[in-house]
């Protein structure tokens with residue numbers, strides 16, 4: 001499956017999507033999260049991390065720009081980097097901080113506000129678009145690489161999460 005779209009009426013639906021995504025994570029996978037302030041990007045990332053076995057607190061990397069985690073995928077520890085680039089400064093600052101080195105290095109990279117680093121980071125394997133609709137959230141997943149397509153193919157989502 002390369003494309004999937006649904007309406008998640010409440011937080012439980014978003015938790016279930018996070019859990020489903022956690023089951024198909026693979027080393028090197030980059031997921032870009034698109035959506036306005038409060039759309040649910042951090043909430044979805046937190047759901048993924050907790051479903052992947054991380055038991056600590058998942059805070060928004062608003063000021064640090066990135067928070068590192070380790071999750072276990074197929075019995076192996078894999079670094080999981082959670083970026084929030086909303087407050088990113090210049091391209092130079094991003095490069096000097098070594099942020100580019102996290103991409104394409106076998107780590108899972110989940111990026112809020114990826115538009116801020118356009119041209120500096122590789123295209124996503126999976127793009128997630130979140131929109132506030134009525135009381136819930138519209139969600140759309142799009143895979144653009146072979147790795148992304150293979151992950152979405154493994155995703156078994158019920159029609160109404």
Ligand SMILES: Nc1ncnc2c1ncn2[C@@H]1O[C@H](COP(=O)(O)OP(=O)(O)OP(=O)(O)O)[C@@H](O)[C@H]1O
Nearest residue numbers: 008009010011014037038039040041042043136137
């Ligand atoms: N399916 C849903 N239905 C209703 N509310 C939801 C749903 N999913 C998440 N939420 C709520 O939406 C809010 C999303 O906040 P969150 O911090 O994740 O937004 P964000 O996209 O990361 O924003 P920012 O760009 O400021 O980082 C949370 O309070 C969460 O409870």
Ligand SMILES: [Mg+2]
Nearest residue numbers: 041042060112
């Ligand atoms: Mg956020």
